[in-house]
Amino acid sequence: MDWQYTVLVLPTLFAMSTAVLLGTYSLRHMQAHGQSSELVTFFAVNVGLALWTGFAALKLLHTDPALKLLFYRFLYFGVAPLGALAFLFTLLHTDRVSRITPGLVAAVMTVPAVFLAVLFANPNGLAIEATHLVETNGLVVLRVDVGLGHVVLQLLYNAVLSVLAIVLILYEAARLGRTYIPQAVLVSVGLAAPFVFVACSSLGIPPFNSDGVNLVPTSAAVTSAAIGIALFRYRFLDLPPIAYTTAMEESPDGVFVLDADKRIVHVNTRGAALLERFGAAVGDPITAVSPDLDLTAESNDSIETTREGGEAVYLSARSQRLERGDQTVGWVIVLRDVTELHRQKQTILSQNEKLTLLNQIVRHDIRNDMAVILGNAQLVEESVDDEALRERLDTIIRNGEHATELTVNVRNLMATMLDDEETNRPTTLAGPLWAEASAVRDGTADAAVSLPDEPPTVTVVADDMLGTVFRNLLTNAVRHNDADRTEIDVSVEVRDDDALVRIADNGPGVLDDRKEVVFGRGEKGLESPGTGLGLYLVDTIVSGYGGDVWVEDNEPRGAVFVVRLRKA
Numbered sequence: 001m002d003w004q005y006t007v008l009v010l011p012t013l014f015a016m017s018t019a020v021l022l023g024t025y026s027l028r029h030m031q032a033h034g035q036s037s038e039l040v041t042f043f044a045v046n047v048g049l050a051l052w053t054g055f056a057a058l059k060l061l062h063t064d065p066a067l068k069l070l071f072y073r074f075l076y077f078g079v080a081p082l083g084a085l086a087f088l089f090t091l092l093h094t095d096r097v098s099r100i101t102p103g104l105v106a107a108v109m110t111v112p113a114v115f116l117a118v119l120f121a122n123p124n125g126l127a128i129e130a131t132h133l134v135e136t137n138g139l140v141v142l143r144v145d146v147g148l149g150h151v152v153l154q155l156l157y158n159a160v161l162s163v164l165a166i167v168l169i170l171y172e173a174a175r176l177g178r179t180y181i182p183q184a185v186l187v188s189v190g191l192a193a194p195f196v197f198v199a200c201s202s203l204g205i206p207p208f209n210s211d212g213v214n215l216v217p218t219s220a221a222v223t224s225a226a227i228g229i230a231l232f233r234y235r236f237l238d239l240p241p242i243a244y245t246t247a248m249e250e251s252p253d254g255v256f257v258l259d260a261d262k263r264i265v266h267v268n269t270r271g272a273a274l275l276e277r278f279g280a281a282v283g284d285p286i287t288a289v290s291p292d293l294d295l296t297a298e299s300n301d302s303i304e305t306t307r308e309g310g311e312a313v314y315l316s317a318r319s320q321r322l323e324r325g326d327q328t329v330g331w332v333i334v335l336r337d338v339t340e341l342h343r344q345k346q347t348i349l350s351q352n353e354k355l356t357l358l359n360q361i362v363r364h365d366i367r368n369d370m371a372v373i374l375g376n377a378q379l380v381e382e383s384v385d386d387e388a389l390r391e392r393l394d395t396i397i398r399n400g401e402h403a404t405e406l407t408v409n410v411r412n413l414m415a416t417m418l419d420d421e422e423t424n425r426p427t428t429l430a431g432p433l434w435a436e437a438s439a440v441r442d443g444t445a446d447a448a449v450s451l452p453d454e455p456p457t458v459t460v461v462a463d464d465m466l467g468t469v470f471r472n473l474l475t476n477a478v479r480h481n482d483a484d485r486t487e488i489d490v491s492v493e494v495r496d497d498d499a500l501v502r503i504a505d506n507g508p509g510v511l512d513d514r515k516e517v518v519f520g521r522g523e524k525g526l527e528s529p530g531t532g533l534g535l536y537l538v539d540t541i542v543s544g545y546g547g548d549v550w551v552e553d554n555e556p557r558g559a560v561f562v563v564r565l566r567k568a
Contacts, residue, residue, distance in 0.1 A: 051078025
């Protein structure tokens with residue numbers, strides 16, 4: 001073999017070697033870690049490049065015209081499907097997996113199959129119009145004049161699919177930001193290289209001049225090298241290159257992608273900002289952000305770490321293992337700066353401690369002191385004959401009892417506010433309702449409380465505070481009643497999904513513009529005019545059950561307080 005032919009074929013052999021090496025690497029990767037759509041498509045692209053460059057090298061090395069023409073036809077087994085494979089690879093690369101259906105694959109592969117059939121049958125010179133040998137600088141090369149079928153089914157078809165693939169990749173890069181432009185450019189260069197070489201050859205640009213040697217097959221080296229660099233630089237085979245980034249860049253949290261060695265290989269914009277705060281960078285181990293991150297746990301409540309300058313920072317972390325087959329290929333870590341939230345939590349905990357102390361004071365000290373005051377006032381009242389003094393003592397006792405009731409309501413309200421555990425459970429409605437109604441009826445001489453003949457058997461979503469709800473509504477009906485005799489009617493309506501308890505009285509009623517205010521609802525809460533602590537407590541407790549409370553007009557006069565409770 002002449003040394004000139006050997007020198008001529010070296011670039012093509014280099015291109016073939018690159019495709020073979022990358023194809024072998026992807027094949028072994030699939031054997032070790034399992035198949036994926038990206039790997040299969042990438043492997044197919046390299047097989048096509050290897051067939052193209054391999055048969056192109058054989059065509060150059062042989063001098064027999066018949067063999068040259070045969071190898072020319074064979075090289076198109078690699079070239080013909082490259083546009084379709086590049087298009088499918090791009091759909092996978094840009095997270096359009098759902099678009100790849102068996103129908104689409106069959107459609108894009110139909111034209112290459114038709115072209116190969118036309119190429120070998122060559123009816124009426126549709127693929128090859130003529131062939132001739134050209135001697136250039138002592139070398140004999142085969143020149144082929146292609147027909148219309150070759151131009152349409154091969155050159156134009158592959159060009160359209162490749163341009164579409166490049167547009168999709170560049171569109172994703174523009175949408176996702178400058179972080180993805182380098183990998184998009186590399187892949188685009190790889191896809192465009194064959195067409196750039198064909199254009200240079202058609203225009204006669206040295207060394208691609210038409211009278212010289214056909215260097216178009218050597219463009220496969222550029223394609224393989226560009227995708228190969230992207231492969232190793234952006235870890236195409238270990239982690240999806242653009243697929244996961246669609247969601248990543250939209251995330252309000254810092255998203256970190258780690259490789260199998262727990263090193264950071266990619267971050268989103270917020271993740272890059274976090275890295276900068278901690279003086280770390282892509283390529284560092286995740287421990288550069290915090291040595292306390294536990295990748296084996298799906299979530300870490302709060303991790304304390306220190307940024308540059310010694311400032312304490314709190315991070316919440318969620319991790320997800322990335323697996324391919326039985327192998328762990330990396331992790332996705334989502335970090336959120338919760339420093340301010342942690343401070344607020346500490347403030348709330350401190351406030352809760354103070355409220356707990358206040359609750360203990362109300363429950364024990366104030367209530368005990370009021371019991372002593374009332375006991376002594378009642379003893380004094382029994383031994384006093386002066387009518388004026390007895391009236392004053394009645395006022396003291398009445399207000400003392402009201403103050404005692406307020407301490408009970410405050411205690412219950414703070415218990416509700418401080419209880420961070422879910423206490424709601426199926427609760428019998430009749431028990432607390434009948435107990436509280438009976439207590440008010442027996443303890444108030446001038447009040448008549450009527451109940452249904454039969455207690456309802458329904459159970460509702462509530463807890464031990466349900467009796468407090470009814471006690472406050474019943475005592476409210478007594479205290480604010482201006483009739484000669486207080487009359488309270490209690491009724492229960494059981495419906496499909498809930499139960500309604502109505503407590504109707506014959507008092508002055510509630511004006512329409514105060515029917516929301518009496519519960520302390522709105523921006524003012526307890527500062528609302530005329531709001532009683534008892535009704536505010538009722539509203540708070542019932543809302544915690546997932547129910548409602550409201551007030552309606554009674555006929556001919558008075559108010560009806562309605563409590564809606566969910567059936568258990």
